[in-house]
Amino acid sequence: MNQLISTSNNVSGEIVVSGRELHEFLEVKTPYTQWFERMISYGFVENVDFTVTNKNVNDVTAFGGVRKIIDHALKLDMAKEIGMIQRTDKGKQARQYFLQLERMWNSPEMVIKRAMDFQQEKILQLETKIHKEKKYTDFGKVVSLSNGAINVGAFAKIMYDKHGVNIGRNKLMAWLRDSGYLIKQGRERNFPKQHYVERGWFKLAPTIIKRTEGDVQSGTTLVTGKGQIGLAEILLEEFIKLEA
Structure with missing residues (x-):
């Protein structure tokens, strides 16, 4: 599947989308901060549907050539709804893309993979803990x-x-x-x-x-x-x- 909009995983392992990247893909003319304020007025809740993040961007006018801006990590449900709200071809395309991502995420193969990844992470944590504590046990x-x-x-x-x-x-x-x-x-x-x-x-x-x-x-x-x-x-x- 072609990646229309990049995704990542939050600390709970859920798929999230950058609000700014979605804003850019939808080709919205309104400045991002104003547009996002309007989007959350539809009832989206911070730390439930999205989280506030920081993003570094290149800016020759800023100190060190880098400027920090506010971004948002949106869960798929919120991203899908925002795509629907736009009522544009780009909005429809984004929504279909997120639906396809969701179907893949919930497929039996991906559920099994996540369970195996989770188990492997637990094993690594346990091995690290045992290695770290061994010297104290010996002492x-x-x-x-x-x-x-x-x-x-x-x-x-x-x-x-x-x-x-x-x-x-x-x-x-x-x-x-x-x-x-x-x-x-x-x-x-x-x-x-x-x-x-x-x-x-x-x-x-x-x-x-x-x-x-x-x-x-x-x-x-x-x-x-x-x-x-x-x-x-x-x-x-x-x-x-x-x-x-």
Whole structure:
């Protein structure tokens, strides 16, 4: 079948037509925006019969030589009705074309093809999800075999040994502070923030520092098993972005 007017598919997989292309095919003399306002006065509803889209067109007078204009993605039912409304040979031709498209779309062969395409897309999504989560699952096994909460230096070593994320203790400490997990300043610098302690990502192990003027109690930040898994996911995504 010859393609009189180009079509595409919306997010729901339905056939849609560019309002501007239909306007051009119908050879309507009224400017597009005025014409389309008149068309929707027939009872067409946004996000039901059509959606508003943007389209870039070449324009030497515009900044960068490109101008953005408003277009509309029309469902076939709306496009058919608009063809009927025109009462012209072009309108009749457009309507017949859309009817033929609809018959092809609803044919048993196309219904089966769409079902197979949908199933294939689901399989690809599942495979991607499994591949993405595998590294976190493997990391979870490592954590479950560890002695629970570990210090930041030990966590940095695991990230390097198991995932190739080259981040040492000091760099990881700075990242944890900058990312809002640890306190930045004051006597409690490098202590975990209470929110993440309550979330189960960190523990604070009491430490006694011996001084001539008297012992001082401090603390060492430890990353729990839950925190290791959560932070590993975030660090891996950050590491991938830096490599891309």
